[in-house]
Amino acid sequence: xxxxxxxxxxxxxxxxxxxxxxxxxxxxxxxxxxxxxxxxxxxxxxxxxxxxxxxxxxxxxxxxxxxxxxxxxxxxxxxxxxxxxxxxxxxxxxxxxxxxxxxxxxxxxxxxxxxxxxxxxxxxxxxxxxxxxxxxxxxxxxxxxxxxxxxxxxxxxxxxxxxxxxxxxxxxxxxxxxxxxxxxxxxxxxxxxxxxxxxxxxxxxxxxxxxxxxxxxxxxxxxxxxxxxxxxxxxxxxxxxxxxxxxxxxxxxxxxxxxxxxxxxxxxxxxxxxxxxxxxxxxxxxxxxxxxxxxxxxxxxxxxxxxxxxxxxxxxxxxxxxxxxxxxxxxxxxxxxxxxxxxx
Numbered sequence: 001x002x003x004x005x006x007x008x009x010x011x012x013x014x015x016x017x018x019x020x021x022x023x024x025x026x027x028x029x030x031x032x033x034x035x036x037x038x039x040x041x042x043x044x045x046x047x048x049x050x051x052x053x054x055x056x057x058x059x060x061x062x063x064x065x066x067x068x069x070x071x072x073x074x075x076x077x078x079x080x081x082x083x084x085x086x087x088x089x090x091x092x093x094x095x096x097x098x099x100x101x102x103x104x105x106x107x108x109x110x111x112x113x114x115x116x117x118x119x120x121x122x123x124x125x126x127x128x129x130x131x132x133x134x135x136x137x138x139x140x141x142x143x144x145x146x147x148x149x150x151x152x153x154x155x156x157x158x159x160x161x162x163x164x165x166x167x168x169x170x171x172x173x174x175x176x177x178x179x180x181x182x183x184x185x186x187x188x189x190x191x192x193x194x195x196x197x198x199x200x201x202x203x204x205x206x207x208x209x210x211x212x213x214x215x216x217x218x219x220x221x222x223x224x225x226x227x228x229x230x231x232x233x234x235x236x237x238x239x240x241x242x243x244x245x246x247x248x249x250x251x252x253x254x255x256x257x258x259x260x261x262x263x264x265x266x267x268x269x270x271x272x273x274x275x276x277x278x279x280x281x282x283x284x285x286x287x288x289x290x291x292x293x294x295x296x297x298x299x300x301x302x303x304x305x306x307x308x309x310x311x312x313x314x315x316x317x318x319x320x321x322x323x324x325x326x327x328x329x330x331x332x333x334x335x336x337x338x339x340x341x342x343x344x
Contacts, residue, residue, distance in 0.1 A: 006123035007326070009307040010063035014053035017308045018063075027126040033074045035086065035127055038141040040120040041069030041149065042314040042322040044174065044227070045250055046113065050311045056254045058115055066311075067120035067324070068112040071135065071144030075124070084132040085144040086120070087280055088112035104155070104275045111275075121307055123326050133280045136288050142301075142323050143287060143294040146175070148276075149321075150283045150292060152248070153179035155276035157187060160221045160246050164188035169219035169238040171195045172226030172249060173205040175297045175321045180223045180248075181208045182292050193218060195234050198317060204296065213238055217266075220244070227251040232258045241266045248273045297321045303328040 008022045027034045046066045048055035068088035074080060090110040091103035098106050113119025135144045153176050162168065168184040170177045173196035184192050185208070194210035196202040202212065216237045224235035227249030235245050236258060245268050247256070263270065286292045299319030302310035304326045314322040 003124070007304055008065060008118075008122040009304055011049060011060060011066055012063050013060055014051060017050070017311065019305065019307070022122070024124050025126045027077070031128055032126045033079060033129050033132060034076055035072040035084065035125055035132070036075050037070060037072040037120045037123060037125060037326040038083075039071045039145040040067040040324045040326060041142075041145045041175075042067075042310060042324065043069055043149065047311065047315050048250065048252070049113070051315055052252070055114075055250065062116070064113065064115075065118035065121050066113045068114070069145045069148040070112065070120035071141045071147070072120075072125075072327075074132070079129070079132075082132075083135045083141070083144070085135055085139075085147045085280060085284065086112070086125075086127055087131040087133065088119070088148060089275060090128060090131055102277070104277050121304065121324060121326060123304070133284060135284065139284065139287055140295070141325075142298050145323060146294045146297060146321065147280060147283045147287065149176050150179050150287070150294065151276040151279045152176055152273070153183055154279045154283055154286075156180060156223060156246050156248050156273045157183050158277070158279075159271050159273060160223065160244055162187055162189065162221050165190050166220040167191040167193070167218055167240075169193045169195065169213055169222040169235065170205070170210065171213075171222065171224045171231045171235045171238070173198075173201040173210075174225060174317075176248060177201075177223065177225035178204055178208060178297060178320075179292065179294075180225065181205050181210045184221075185209045186286075186291055191218075193238065195231075195238070201320070204320065207296070208293075217241065222246065223248055225249050227256075229257050232256055233262070236262045236266070236268065239266060239268055242268070244269045244271060246271045246273060298323055301325060 070086040091106035092108040168189040192210045193213040194205040195213040222235045222245045225248045300322045
């Protein structure tokens with residue numbers, strides 16, 4: 001490891017990303033590893049930060065490095081050269097939720113690309129060795145980054161209590177929705193219906209085994225993966241009486257509204273999803289065995305110097321998963337205040 005400086009993309013406010021040089025971080029002795037970041041997926045939560053300058057009740061109060069869907073290779077130390085997926089969450093391990101096995105609900109969790117913790121849109125980062133998961137050669141760097149959204153989908157599936165031979169509805173077929181289509185089929189759902197307004201995303205859902213949603217009251221389990229009020233209403237409409245509706249999407253403005261009568265009269269159970277549990281080993285195994293296909297989800301690839309374009313492309317929703325390769329040598333960032341266009 002000879003590099004002493006690296007390129008870093010920092011968010012200064014809504015739509016304002018700036019590329020700068022910084023020192024390569026030094027790992028804490030014995031506990032952390034230096035990772036060269038090879039691939040970072042752009043997530044819907046990154047887009048909240050980019051387009052709104054925050055997410056939920058968190059706002060940009062310091063220049064922040066986004067990116068929590070990450071894969072790379074360890075540089076230096078005892079694990080030099082090992083390719084890894086990076087679990088972006090570092091729970092405290094001692095609070096009551098952590099002791100009960102709910103590290104994703106830890107009130108003191110440190111999470112990459114959120115608050116005071118910089119994420120992966122930089123050439124190098126240091127991270128605790130215990131949160132790094134070695135990747136087999138069969139899993140590419142981009143697929144390694146997409147293990148994080150697969151982990152969210154797997155956690156949502158766990159919370160759904162899905163039973164064999166059930167009907168599942170997926171509302172919103174972005175990457176996590178499409179992964180839920182695949183997981184539901186693998187988990188024994190005999191029918192998966194999908195609601196998605198964008199034709200290219202609906203086509204991919206059908207490729208993975210879903211059919212277009214139509215009639216009401218068809219699903220035993222519904223996954224809402226959009227975050228919009230309209231999507232939540234659709235999810236409640238598709239749910240059978242007594243069904244379980246799993247809310248995965250994050251709403252704009254930190255508010256969700258829906259018809260209380262529709263949910264109440266059906267006696268629906270609503271479940272909220274907070275990131276994921278300790279599911280990385282399971283996610284890696286699913287991909288390594290060919291049970292889940294991540295590769296078709298990547299539609300656009302950019303270098304770090306094109307990060308604003310990458311974020312704007314993801315916000316426009318013209319493709320599927322946008323990934324950035326921070327280690328790739330690219331032109332300098334010039335569109336630091338490029339206009340942001342979103343498509344609902």
